[in-house]
Amino acid sequence: MSDYTVRLLRPDETFEATALFHAALHAPPPKDDERPYLERMFQPGRAFGAFDTELIGSARSFDAELTVPGGKRVPLGAVTGVGVRADRTRRGVLSRIMHAQLTDFAARGVPLAGLYATEGSIYGRFGYGVATVTQDFQVDRRRALLRPEVPASGEVELLRMPDAVERLAALYARLPLTRPGLMTRPPYWWARFERHAHRDDDRPLAIIHNGPGGPDGLAIYNVRRNGWRDPSTLDVWDLHVATPDAYTGLWRYFLSVDLVDTIEAGDRPRDEPLPLLFTDMRAARITRGGDDLWLRLVDVPAALAAREYDGEPVVLEVTDPLLEANSGRYRVGPGGVTRTELPARLRLGADALAMLYLGTWQASALVAAGRIQAADEDAPRLADRLFATGGQAWCGTHF
Numbered sequence: 001m002s003d004y005t006v007r008l009l010r011p012d013e014t015f016e017a018t019a020l021f022h023a024a025l026h027a028p029p030p031k032d033d034e035r036p037y038l039e040r041m042f043q044p045g046r047a048f049g050a051f052d053t054e055l056i057g058s059a060r061s062f063d064a065e066l067t068v069p070g071g072k073r074v075p076l077g078a079v080t081g082v083g084v085r086a087d088r089t090r091r092g093v094l095s096r097i098m099h100a101q102l103t104d105f106a107a108r109g110v111p112l113a114g115l116y117a118t119e120g121s122i123y124g125r126f127g128y129g130v131a132t133v134t135q136d137f138q139v140d141r142r143r144a145l146l147r148p149e150v151p152a153s154g155e156v157e158l159l160r161m162p163d164a165v166e167r168l169a170a171l172y173a174r175l176p177l178t179r180p181g182l183m184t185r186p187p188y189w190w191a192r193f194e195r196h197a198h199r200d201d202d203r204p205l206a207i208i209h210n211g212p213g214g215p216d217g218l219a220i221y222n223v224r225r226n227g228w229r230d231p232s233t234l235d236v237w238d239l240h241v242a243t244p245d246a247y248t249g250l251w252r253y254f255l256s257v258d259l260v261d262t263i264e265a266g267d268r269p270r271d272e273p274l275p276l277l278f279t280d281m282r283a284a285r286i287t288r289g290g291d292d293l294w295l296r297l298v299d300v301p302a303a304l305a306a307r308e309y310d311g312e313p314v315v316l317e318v319t320d321p322l323l324e325a326n327s328g329r330y331r332v333g334p335g336g337v338t339r340t341e342l343p344a345r346l347r348l349g350a351d352a353l354a355m356l357y358l359g360t361w362q363a364s365a366l367v368a369a370g371r372i373q374a375a376d377e378d379a380p381r382l383a384d385r386l387f388a389t390g391g392q393a394w395c396g397t398h399f
């Protein structure tokens with residue numbers, strides 16, 4: 001099937017595009033009273049649709065910024081709402097939309113694109129790779145006793161929804177966001193959250209931690225409980241802090257909420273110290289690990305130059321058939337990033353480069369798995385050092 005066109009969506013097509021996306025995810029259709037939220041969720045000029053007689057596929061994005069190793073914030077096209085109508089899949093519709101979207105990012109000088117993937121097998125072919133990873137915790141509330149030395153300072157304040165959104169957004173915008181992988185949350189992101197908060201079935205609650213210097217942490221959660229005798233679960237959806245005291249303060253609060261048996265905190269950073277807070281570390285179980293943010297280097301030289309490096313320079317040869325201007329050899333080192341004709345020590349595609357970029361995966365692991373080709377024995381070790389960050393990258397902003 002080649003008889004379809006791909007173009008930018010008009011503002012009056014956002015509801016139809018959302019309905020298509022929901023149908024692709026097997027989710028109930030959007031409700032009519034959600035239109036005002038949808039209008040605020042769609043950034044104008046950032047949604048693509050494929051049409052034959054009607055809309056058959058779409059993807060959108062919004063403009064954000066991502067922290068890269070060294071602390072710079074780099075423009076990020078945050079891709080979401082990807083769906084193709086069930087009777088039009090596997091005919092190249094998504095491929096055409098992805099091509100249009102990536103070409104548009106490149107033309108507008110956006111160095112990075114990112115997304116959260118429903119399935120792990122979709123986006124590698126478009127040059128995206130898993131750039132951050134997470135873990136889920138399950139806490140047995142009654143067994144989780146805080147150790148006596150766990151700091152206790154500040155106060156937790158329960159906000160009223162949905163009026164809380166403005167305060168949450170202002171607080172999030174003031175967080176330092178120094179960890180690689182963290183991203184800004186523009187109004188398009190908060191509009192999506194407001195829409196969730198508006199739904200009767202979800203009922204998220206929001207809290208902030210007020211420390212000695214003012215608000216320094218936020219969390220969003222809800223409590224799931226069926227019958228009045230049934231066990232209930234407090235689900236932590238979102239938790240971002242500026243200080244360790246805000247972190248322990250928010251956990252002190254979760255542990256104090258009555259009528260809760262289990263606390264689940266999903267998609268947390270791999271280095272989160274939660275079990276260390278408890279007299280019995282087994283009170284917090286890690287139940288799952290998984291991929292978090294998928295990244296795509298849209299402008300390879302600009303993205304590589306934006307982050308910091310340590311150790312000796314290495315020449316990488318990147319192959320990128322989708323954005324051919326990226327293909328070539330780069331000398332990457334603490335002194336900068338330059339195109340070069342020197343022989344390559346590592347050869348890789350855009351997806352593997354994205355996996356290296358925030359330091360989540362080691363070059364030597366990617367070489368061992370056959371995802372990067374090394375010209376000599378020393379190259380993987382040198383690249384391990386070059387891309388290492390000394391910490392765990394994490395995004396934690398689902399979109």
Ligand SMILES: CC(=O)SCCNC(=O)CCNC(=O)[C@H](O)C(C)(C)COP(=O)(O)OP(=O)(O)OC[C@H]1O[C@@H](n2cnc3c(N)ncnc32)[C@H](O)[C@@H]1OP(=O)(O)O
Binds near residue numbers: 081082091092096117
């Ligand atoms: C960022 C987000 O929004 S994540 C949400 C993603 N959306 C969903 O998961 C909703 C349900 N799925 C869908 O709507 C569609 O199946 C999509 C969007 C994932 C794929 O759309 P399609 O138009 O079928 O993709 P397209 O035909 O361009 O496929 C391109 C290639 O990817 C492969 N592919 C596409 N989807 C998948 C998949 N889910 N699993 C494995 N391979 C896939 C195709 O087989 C094809 O391979 P080929 O080039 O070797 O032939």
